[in-house]
Amino acid sequence: MNAAVEVDSLYEAQWVTFYLEGECYGINVMQVQEVLRVSDIAPVPGAPEYVMGIINLRGNVVSVLDTRNRFGLPSRETDESTRIIIVEMDQQTVGIIVDSVGEVVEVQQDEVGKPPNVGNEESARYIHGIVSREGFLLILVELSRLLDQDLSEEF
Amino acid sequence: MKILVVDDFSTMRRIIKNLLRDLGYNNTEEADDGGTALPILQAGNFDFLVTDWNMPGMSGIELLKAVRADERLEGLPVLMVTAESKREQIIEAAQAGVNGYIVKPFTAVTLKEKIDKIFERIEA
Amino acid sequence: MTSYVDDEILEDFLIETSEILERLGDELLGFEKDPENSEILNSIFRGFHTIKGGAGFLGFSSLVNSCHKLEDIFNLLRQSQIKIDSGLMDLILQGSDYVNVIISALREGNEEPSQDDELIHKLNEYLLSCHEAGDQLVEKAMVDVEVAGEAFSDSDDAELEAMITASLSRREKKSSGLASVMESTEKSVISSDSLAETITEEEFEQLLDTLNAKKEDKQASTDMTEAPPQVTKVEKSQSAALAVTRKEKKPSTVKKADTTVRVDTRRLDDIMNLVGELVLSRNRLTALRDNFNDKKVIQAISNLDIVTADLQSAVMKTRMQPIKKVFGRFPRMIRDLSRSLNKEVDLVLLGEETDLDKNLVEELSDPLIHLIRNSVDHGIETPAEREKKGKHRVGKVVLSAEQEGDHILLKITDDGKGLDVEQLKIKALKKGIISDEKASTMTDSECFELIFMPGFSTKESVSDVSGRGVGMDVVKTRIAKLNGSIEIESTLAKGTNIVVKLPLTLAILPTLMVVVNGRKYALPLSIVNEIFELNTKKRSVVGGKDVILNRGKAPPLFFLKTWLSFDYMMIGREAKDEQVIMIQAGNQSIGFVVDQVIGQEEVVIKPLGVFLNGVTGLAGATITGDGNVALILDIPTMLRSRNYH
Numbered sequence: 012m013n014a015a016v017e018v019d020s021l022y023e024a025q026w027v028t029f030y031l032e033g034e035c036y037g038i039n040v041m042q043v044q045e046v047l048r049v050s051d052i053a054p055v056p057g058a059p060e061y062v063m064g065i066i067n068l069r070g071n072v073v074s075v076l077d078t079r080n081r082f083g084l085p086s087r088e089t090d091e092s093t094r095i096i097i098v099e100m101d102q103q104t105v106g107i108i109v110d111s112v113g114e115v116v117e118v119q120q121d122e123v124g125k126p127p128n129v130g131n132e133e134s135a136r137y138i139h140g141i142v143s144r145e146g147f148l149l150i151l152v153e154l155s156r157l158l159d160q161d162l163s164e165e166f
Numbered sequence: 167m168k169i170l171v172v173d174d175f176s177t178m179r180r181i182i183k184n185l186l187r188d189l190g191y192n193n194t195e196e197a198d199d200g201g202t203a204l205p206i207l208q209a210g211n212f213d214f215l216v217t218d219w220n221m222p223g224m225s226g227i228e229l230l231k232a233v234r235a236d237e238r239l240e241g242l243p244v245l246m247v248t249a250e251s252k253r254e255q256i257i258e259a260a261q262a263g264v265n266g267y268i269v270k271p272f273t274a275v276t277l278k279e280k281i282d283k284i285f286e287r288i289e290a
Numbered sequence: 291m292t293s294y295v296d297d298e299i300l301e302d303f304l305i306e307t308s309e310i311l312e313r314l315g316d317e318l319l320g321f322e323k324d325p326e327n328s329e330i331l332n333s334i335f336r337g338f339h340t341i342k343g344g345a346g347f348l349g350f351s352s353l354v355n356s357c358h359k360l361e362d363i364f365n366l367l368r369q370s371q372i373k374i375d376s377g378l379m380d381l382i383l384q385g386s387d388y389v390n391v392i393i394s395a396l397r398e399g400n401e402e403p404s405q406d407d408e409l410i411h412k413l414n415e416y417l418l419s420c421h422e423a424g425d426q427l428v429e430k431a432m433v434d435v436e437v438a439g440e441a442f443s444d445s446d447d448a449e450l451e452a453m454i455t456a457s458l459s460r461r462e463k464k465s466s467g468l469a470s471v472m473e474s475t476e477k478s479v480i481s482s483d484s485l486a487e488t489i490t491e492e493e494f495e496q497l498l499d500t501l502n503a504k505k506e507d508k509q510a511s512t513d514m515t516e517a518p519p520q521v522t523k524v525e526k527s528q529s530a531a532l533a534v535t536r537k538e539k540k541p542s543t544v545k546k547a548d549t550t551v552r553v554d555t556r557r558l559d560d561i562m563n564l565v566g567e568l569v570l571s572r573n574r575l576t577a578l579r580d581n582f583n584d585k586k587v588i589q590a591i592s593n594l595d596i597v598t599a600d601l602q603s604a605v606m607k608t609r610m611q612p613i614k615k616v617f618g619r620f621p622r623m624i625r626d627l628s629r630s631l632n633k634e635v636d637l638v639l640l641g642e643e644t645d646l647d648k649n650l651v652e653e654l655s656d657p658l659i660h661l662i663r664n665s666v667d668h669g670i671e672t673p674a675e676r677e678k679k680g681k682h683r684v685g686k687v688v689l690s691a692e693q694e695g696d697h698i699l700l701k702i703t704d705d706g707k708g709l710d711v712e713q714l715k716i717k718a719l720k721k722g723i724i725s726d727e728k729a730s731t732m733t734d735s736e737c738f739e740l741i742f743m744p745g746f747s748t749k750e751s752v753s754d755v756s757g758r759g760v761g762m763d764v765v766k767t768r769i770a771k772l773n774g775s776i777e778i779e780s781t782l783a784k785g786t787n788i789v790v791k792l793p794l795t796l797a798i799l800p801t802l803m804v805v806v807n808g809r810k811y812a813l814p815l816s817i818v819n820e821i822f823e824l825n826t827k828k829r830s831v832v833g834g835k836d837v838i839l840n841r842g843k844a845p846p847l848f849f850l851k852t853w854l855s856f857d858y859m860m861i862g863r864e865a866k867d868e869q870v871i872m873i874q875a876g877n878q879s880i881g882f883v884v885d886q887v888i889g890q891e892e893v894v895i896k897p898l899g900v901f902l903n904g905v906t907g908l909a910g911a912t913i914t915g916d917g918n919v920a921l922i923l924d925i926p927t928m929l930r931s932r933n934y935h
Contacts, residue, residue, distance in 0.1 A: 053809060053919040055898070056854045057905045057931075065898065065911055067919045070567050072896040072911045103900055175340045177303040181347050184299070220339055249343055253489040260497045267494065271346035287498065 028113035028149060029096060032084050035113065036150045037142070044097040044104065046112050049089045063108060068097065075106040081137065081157060100158050107157070116149065118142050123151065168193045168210065172203040172217040172229065173247070182216060182247070188274045189281075200224025204232055207239055214281070215244045219255065227262060234263040243284050303344050304397050305552075310337050311390055312618060318386060319621045322379055331368040335361060341389065352405040353392050359413035360385045366417075381412060383622075555648060558609050565605045566798065566894035570913050572598040573891065577915035606795050610645035613691045613698075616655050617642050620662055620689060627666050634673050634683055635666055640690035646698050647795040653772055654700075654792070657765045661702050661788055662689065664762070669706030669786055679783065681705065693794070697816075700790040709780035711737045721745060738778040739877050742766040770926050773799060773814050773909070775874075791816075799895055801922065803888035803914070804871065806850045810920040811884075812893055812912055813871065817925060819879065820872040821887055827870070838870060838881045845872070847881040853907075853928065875926050882925075891915070895922060906931035 026037030027046075052064040052075050061080040065072050075095055079086055092111035097104060123140040139153035169191055173179045179196045186194055195210070197203035200217070201224040207215065215233065219226040226246055233239045246259050246267045256267055265284040268277060314337045321330045342357035363382060366372045388406050395403050489497075572594055579591050617639050628635040670676075670685035677683050688703040714737045718724045723743050724732070740746055744763040769776045774792035793799065793816065801812035802821075820840075828839040829847065837844040847870070869887045873880050893912035898905070907928030914920045 051918055053911075053921065055902055055905060055908070055921065057907060058902055059904075062901050065902070065919050065921075067913050067917060070570060070913055072898060072913070072919060074899045074901045076901070105899070105901070175306065175344055177299060177306050177344050178340075178347070180299055180302060181344075184296075218343075220336055222333070222336065249339060251488040251490070253487045253493075256489045256494055257497060260494065260501055265498075270343045271349075 025115050025117050026149070026151065027096070027115055029094070029109040030111045030113060031078060031082060031109055034150060035148065036109075036152050037116065037118070038096065038098065038152050038154055040115055042098050042100065042154050044099050047095040047097060047106070049093045049095055049108070066095070066106060068104065068106075071104070073097065073104050073106050075108055076158075078107045078109055078157075098154060098158075100154055103158070105158060118149070118151070126150075167191055167213045168195070169214040169216060170195050170197060170203060170207060170210075170212045172197045172200065172215070172221070172226070174198050174218065174221040174223075178218065178247075185272075185274045185277050186216075189278050200226065200229030200232065203229055204236075207233065207242070208236065212242065215242055216247060217244065218247045219259075220249070227259060230259065230262045230264055243288060245280055245284065300348060300396075303348060304393060307341050307344065307393055308397070310341060311386070311393060312615075313337065314386060315622060316618055318383065319625070322374070322625075325367075325374045328368060331364060335364040335368055338364065338389075350392070350396070350402045352402055353389065355405055355410060356385055356389050356392070356413075359410060359417065360389070362417055363413070378416065381416060384409060385413060553608075555609075558605075558648070561605055562609060565602050568598055569602060569798065569892065569894055570915075573915035574917060602798065606647070606798075607645075609648045609795070611648045611651045612642060613644050613646060613651060613654075613700075614642040615651050616658055617689060617691070619655075620658075623659065623662065624666060624687065627663065631667065632672060633666065633670050633685060635670055635685045635687055638686065638688045640688065641692045644691040644693055644698060646792070650698075650772060650792060650795070653768070657768045657790075658689075658700070658702075660762070660765050661790075662687065665702055665704040665706065665786065665788075669704040669708075671707055675707075698792045698794060700792070702788045702790075703785065705785040708782040708784050708786055709738055709741070709778075710782055714738070714740050718743070718746065733877075735779070735877050738780055741778070742776070767927075770924075773816060775816070799893055799909075799912075799922065801891055801893050801912075802871065803891045803920070804850070804869070804884040805886040805888060806854055806884050808885075810888065810914050810918065811850070811854075812891070812920050812922045813873070813925065814909070814922070815890060817873050817875065818871055819874050822870055822872075824868040824870050824883055840872065840879075840881070843879070845879040845881055847883065849883045851883070851885075853882075873925055875929055880925075880929070893920075893922065 025040040027040050027043050028035050028037050030036070047066075047068075050066065052066055054064040055062060058064070061077050063075045063077045065074055067073075077086070087110070089108070093108065094112045095106040095108050096112065097106050099105075122142050122144075124143060126135060126138040126141055137153055137157045139151040142149040142151065169186060171179050171182045171186070171194055173182065173196075176196075176198070179198075183194050183196070186192075195206065195212075197206050199221040203215075203217065204224070206212075215229075217226040217229055224232075230244055230246065233242055233244060243265045244263070246264050247270060248255060248267055249270055251267070251269050259267060265287070266280045268280050314334060317330050317334050317337070321327065321334060324330065338357040338361040342354050342361060345353035345357065360382065363372075363378070363385075367374065372378075388409055392403055395401070575591050576595060579588055582588055582591075620639065621637055624635050624637040627633075665687050666685075670687065671679070671681075673683040676685065686705045688701070690699075690701045690703075692699050711734050715724070715729045715732065718737075718740045719726065719729055723740065723746060741762045742765070744761065746761065746763070766776055769790055769792070772792055774790060777789045777791075778786065779789075780786040799812075800815040802815050802818050804811050804813060822840075824838075830837050830839065830844065832844060836847040836849075838847040868883050868885060870881045870883055871887070873882055891914070893914075895910040896912055898908065898911055902908070907924055909922040909924040911919050911921050
């Protein structure tokens with residue numbers, strides 16, 4: 012269970028959905044380690060803006076990224092439904108904070124469309140593709156971009 | 167056949183043990199110089215001794231002499247591993263009662279030939 | 291490559307060879323000082339011999355050839371056929387360096403570097419030239435060149451045969467058979483063994499036949515009885531010599547084989563991490579101890595506490611390595627350095643057996659190299675200068691290590707020219723590092739600190755010795771990263787003394803836990819000087835900055851709160867029941883105000899991860915006894931990043 016998921020299988024995989032500002036996003040289930048309720052997040056003075064702080068994950072220190080900040084959305088107080096999705100990429104374990112977590116959905120390859128050229132620029136760069144179903148729009152997130160620190164230096 | 171491999175260089179011991187294993191000799195033990203080898207030889211029923219020449223402490227030739235001087239080990243076949251086939255050295259070893267010598271580096275085939283030759287001679 | 295050489299054997303070979311090379315490095319320098327010491331000579335000879343033997347099996351022809359030449363040279367040396375001089379010593383060191391180069395390349399997973407033809411040529415030349423009566427040697431050298439070039443590249447049996455036959459054919463002109471075997475026995479007993487000719491299989495078989503026959507036939511022939519006594523004579527003197535070395539060496543060899551196990555350091559790291567986890571769990575339980583009323587539970591926790599501490603120190607010990615590993619390379623370095631600078635320097639190493647954490651040993655290497663280079667380059671004067679000053683022409687650098695409590699003290703002392711305070715100031719002014727005003731009020735020790743400032747170098751021209759872009763500031767940063775400190779004392783014309791203080795291990799850090807804004811932070815205990823309540827001392831504002839009056843001085847006072855929130859608009863603010871922690875940063879004492887001091891706690895340092903790598907002022911994080919995360923503050927870099935020196 013790590014980031015080395017084949018590109019082809021990425022399309023046909025199961026996706027964990029989460030919500031940000033009312034929109035539904037998906038992360039490949041293979042990249043998700045677990046989902047946590049928000050406990051104590053220790054802020055780190057001098058940290059980049061998109062890092063909310065660090066948490067204790069069974070004795071390891073894990074950074075929690077502010078996904079809203081990453082997507083150029085206004086910040087929001089955490090509440091009962093706020094979750095931290097623990098993901099693993101390139102042997103780094105990172106938490107991303109989301110408004111709430113939905114369910115696991117299966118997506119077929121031919122369902123995935125190209126990301127639209129609308130919406131704000133910050134979020135567009137992290138989008139892998141769009142799945143459009145009846146009354147339901149799922150934005151597939153390209154985790155490697157979301158977690159790319161170099162990209163964030165540009166801000 | 168139970169074989170004792172004596173060399174101060176542990177990599178060399180492993181190489182020799184692997185070669186012996188390739189030849190089907192799986193029952194091998196190691197010692198890192200003559201001084202450690204001798205009590206092991208005296209304690210266990212070894213059928214064959216492969217020893218390096220140049221070792222700190224008790225060298226191969228000294229070990230050979232000690233083996234020949236021990237009445238229980240007198241008849242133990244000894245194969246000496248040397249770096250070169252130096253005439254003077256080999257003669258010294260022969261006079262001390264060595265059964266064969268083999269020059270580093272060597273292959274399993276050469277090793278087999280040497281061992282076979284030693285037993286041929288003993289049985290003859 | 292053949293089946294008996296698997297990766298494991300290769301790895302073993304490289305590890306073992308590196309150990310031999312390390313030992314050889316020491317022995318070579320020992321040999322230069324004491325060239326007549328036969329024990330050292332034999333050991334060096336055997337070292338190259340052993341590497342050569344292993345390399346042959348693994349098919350490393352450059353390695354075989356280089357070691358072979360060095361082995362030949364030491365064979366001649368140990369037989370007193372040649373004498374050492376500085377030219378030969380250079381050649382030998384060059385050769386052993388090259389062997390090191392090959393091994394490092396192989397350890398890094400690269401191909402074996404191709405043979406250094408120039409070096410081999412030089413070694414050959416030397417071997418040829420130094421032996422006047424040596425037509426045999428010429429022959430031998432020629433064979434060696436052929437052998438290394440071809441036979442070892444593929445350990446095919448036929449080629450080995452060919453190589454033996456080749457050397458045989460050279461001798462075939464002479465008569466063969468037993469007569470010549472016995473004849474040459476006499477000859478070779480007299481001549482040196484390195485010059486002995488080789489024997490063929492057939493000759494050996496014949497020899498065995500004859501010896502067997504001789505055993506059966508009690509009446510030995512006359513030429514037979516003549517030869518053996520001479521051989522035995524040599525044997526006797528040889529075994530007598532060996533018996534002496536055996537007496538000294540055997541116990542350690544035997545013990546080593548019986549009681550040590552080689553363990554992958556990664557496994558040790560894993561164990562250390564697990565112990566770290568255990569320490570955390572222990573801390574958590576200890577924090578909860580007050581919640582229990584049951585005496586037995588409290589007793590059990592106390593036991594766990596003790597056992598954990600013992601386990602921790604036991605595991606730490608397995609990771610310890612003598613500092614000799616770093617020190618070992620300095621004699622050679624000093625030798626090369628003093629030659630290139632035309633200085634004469636004597637290096638004294640003390641406390642080489644002092645143990646410290648393996649990771650620290652590795653991390654320390656570069657800073658120490660720099661400090662020692664610095665001492666020789668900037669500290670020690672030329673022999674002429676020294677004599678003019680009435681000093682001994684040979685300068686002295688002492689490098690010592692000792693354990694002091696949970697710290698290691700490393701001292702580098704030289705008897706050179708010392709630091710010139712006035713010149714340091716002029717330099718710093720010129721470089722704009724300090725102001726005129728500051729220069730006039732600086733103490734001597736503050737001036738010495740200047741050399742650790744970025745961009746400061748005490749020498750006008752950058753020599754190729756200690757120049758190279760890295761300054762003392764880098765050394766200081768590196769030491770600080772290891773939770774260590776560095777101090778400098780110097781007396782003009784007398785010398786300089788640099789003291790590096792380091793923790794014994796990097797994995798576990800003794801800290802002082804404090805609370806700021808309801809969160810716990812850990813400060814390395816090593817920099818904490820004093821703790822007192824804020825309202826017990828008088829505060830004042832000097833030049834727009836808070837100071838606290840303590841022990842007749844007025845060190846600056848900061849509120850950690852403002853530093854952590856980047857809000858500096860709180861100068862002169864009122865405070866109640868707050869605590870002040872006096873911190874030593876370099877030569878400066880600084881007060882930091884915190885809300886509460888919890889006390890000492892040993893913590894396991896956890897890395898912050900890639901997203902927070904660039905954040906200054908933090909040494910990492912740790913999990914506290916109550917399961918929360920606490921940041922470990924790195925005050926010196928915090929001060930630097932906030933532009934405060």
